[in-house]
Amino acid sequence: MTLSPQWLDELRARTLLSSVISPSVKLIRAGREWKACCPFHNEKTPSFTINDDKGFYHCFGCGAHGDAIRFLTEARGLPFMDAVKELAAKAGMDVPAPDPAAKEKAERTASLTDVMGEVQKWYAEQLQGVAGASARDYLKNRGISAATIARFGIGLAPDGRNALKRALASLGEERLVETGMLINPEEGGKETYDRFRGRLMIPIRDQRGRVIAFGGRILGDGEPKYLNSPDTPLFDKGRTLYNIDRAGPASRQAKRLIVVEGYMDVIGLDRAGISEVVAPNGTAVTEAQLERMWRLDPAPILCFDGDSAGQKAAIRAAMRALPHIRPDRTLRFVELPAGQDPDDLVRSGGREAVEALLAEPEALHERLWRHERDAAPLATPEARAGLRQRLIEHAQAIQDPELRRLYRDQWLARFEAEFATVRAPFQRRPQNRFDKRTGKWVPPAEPASATARRIGRSGIDTSTARALVLGFAFYPEALASHLEQLMHMPIADRALSGLRDRIVDAALAESALDRQKLATILQGAGAAEALDQARRAGGIGFSFTRSDTDPERAVRDLGVAIDALAAEEEIGAALDEATERLKAGDDDALQEQLRLHLAREENKQRLASLVGTE
Incomplete structure (x- = not known):
């Protein structure tokens, strides 16, 4: 069904907004408008206004804003089409007829939800019958009261192959199969x-409160512990969140949304008076489920189990979310005590224990940093380099350009501070450093040696710089690993420096670059002429300065070259320091000088080996 903008505008024009809101909110006349206490957040002084002439409401307290359709979808949780149909009926308008296929699907869906409603009632009756005694004892031992059982519609499937099939035969065997309540064996007969x-x-x-599927928990020993309905015309487990019908309105009141792993966790938190809780349906969190969460809250709090599996699930959700986060939507995390789930925490500490954790959620960037830092020992340079590379890759997964840049900068600054690494080579401008003793960022000191100061002023020679910039223009796949080094490389030639800056900007703005895409970006940024000049200027003949080199080899050689130049700076600074020590009478400094001169020669040979090779 397609509703034109003109038809929707006519519907809004025929709808008196105050009459839509007044059945659920007490309104007070205020001149040409109405006022009320906002239905979307708790308040004592009215800050919610309704303007019938303009057809919109607005809350000056929480920012809620919308028209009649939005009020029905947000305040009452109606799907969009149900809200439209309700308003159209009151306005005396006919909703455009759906196409025959859509109409047939809607009718079949309505029929199947009726079937599931009857199934749920029958299961609830079995729980309260004689056969449900052990199940009721199980629920009682878990602290689940009769009121909670009724609120969530919990029931019991008897232990028999045909109990439901016989009891609900009047619903039709075909429809019971279609809803997933009966299994139809593949073998004929x-x-x-x-x-x-x-x-x-x-x-x-579903969001309207209609039963669309079931999660079944085994009583006693056996596998699987939980069994979910299969995907059906009503139920897509990767797009559905358990308790969405109750959590939607509750999250608007509480101004937060909590995500847990399982059904019993949702029920456990509800027992503690926390109703704004959803759970995936026995699967890892999907993109579709993230989208549904973000519609309710811009920063849902993931509260997964405190065991290893729970923490792995939280990290998987974080990774899944990274490409889709924006300035207006993210994730937050709380980590439960080891071995506990939310239901355990409620039973041991009550709501106070839960709220204490929820009061200080961990931001997405902090959770990923901590996960990667603690993933393995970091005693060797190789392990630390691996950590740095993983952080860069995570940042590159973010699609929003500005957010990608901020994540990368923050993670790399944290990396430098945490591991007290040597200041990045080719530093283009001084960087603040993190003082672990005071816990504050402080301005940088001047380089300790004259050699370091001289390198910082003059930079590397133009011919080598040109070769490196050309290399990254030809093989932008190397940028992810060496962007920080390229970014801080001091280049005296202004045209070449500007070209480098445009390449860096493109890498920060795009999660994936190839040669053609980068060339197009440089063309649009007015840097194409500088690139052509660099090509014509020639200079040192590395493998990566030729556009027809095997890409794998070019990327490898480019990494070797830029690492060699970084090593040259470090060796020079160390030699200067050894010279100062020798002047002060430190005899050991002479051996250190000899070792560093040898290292410098080896490093030069390493760089020279890349020149003029086929």
Whole structure:
């Protein structure tokens, strides 16, 4: 069904907004407008205004804003089309008819939700019957009251292959198969049988509160512990969140959304008075589920189990979210005590223990930093280089250009501060450093040696700098590993320096670059002429200054070259320091000088080996 903008405008024009809101909110006349206490957040002084002439509401307290359609979808949780149909009926307008295929699908869906509603009622009756005694004891031992059982519609699937099939035969065997309640064996001639047997049944509802699937928890020993409905015309487990129907309105009141791993965690937090909670349906968090979370809250709090599996699930969710985060949406995390899940925490410490954790959630960038830092020992340069590379790759996954730049800068600054590494080579401008003793960022000191100061002023020679810039222009796949070094390389030639800056900007703005894409960006930035000049100027003939070199070899040689230049700076600074020590009478400094001169010669040979090779 397609609703034109003109039709929707007519619907809004025929709708008196105050009459839509007044059944659920007490309105007070204020001149040409109405005022009320906002239905989207708790307040004592009215800051919610309704303007019938303009057809919109606005809250000056929480920022809620919208028209009649938005009010029904946000305040009452109605799907868009249901809100439109309700307003159209009151306005005396006919909703454009759907195409025949869409109409048939809608009718079939309505029929199947009726079936699932009857199934849920029957399961609930079984729980309260004689056969449900052990299940009721299980729930009682978990602290789940009769009121909670009724609120979540919990039931029991008897331990028999045909109990539901016989009891609800009037619903039609075909529809019970289509909803996933009966299994139809693939082998011909075999009869259908109940999917759920001997399990506590937890209904999964859509945003309108209609039962669309079930999660079944086994009673006693056995595998799997939880069994979910299969995907059906009603249920797509990768796009659905458990408890979305109740968590939606609750999250608007609480101004937060909490994400847990399982059904019993949702129920456990609800027992503590925390209702703004959802859970994925036995799967890792998907992109579609993230989108649904972000519609309710811009920064959901993931509260997964405190065991290894729970923390791995939290990191998987963080990785899944990275490409999709923006300035207006992210994730936050809390880490439960080892071995505990949210339900355990409620039973041991009550709501106070949960709220204490939720009061200080960890930001997404902090959680990923901590995960990567603690993933393995970092005693060797190779391990630390691996950490740095992983952080860069995570930042590159972010699609928003400015956010990608900020994540990268913050992680790399944290890396430098945490491991007290040598200041990045080719530093173009002084960088603040993090003082671990005071916990503050402080301005940089001047380079300790005259050699370091001289290198900082003069930079590397133009011919070598040109070769490196050309190399990154020809083989931009190397940028991810060496962008920081290129970014801080001091280049005296202004045209060449400007070209380098445009390449760096492109790498920070784009998560993936190839040669053609980079050339197009440079053309648009007015840097194409500088690139052509660099090509014509020629100079040192490295493998990566030729556009027809094998890319794998060119990228490798480019990394060797830029690392060699970085090593040259470090060796020069160390030699200067050894010379000062020798002047002060330190006899050991002479051996250090000899070792450093040898290292410098080896480094020069390393760079020279890349020149003029085929």
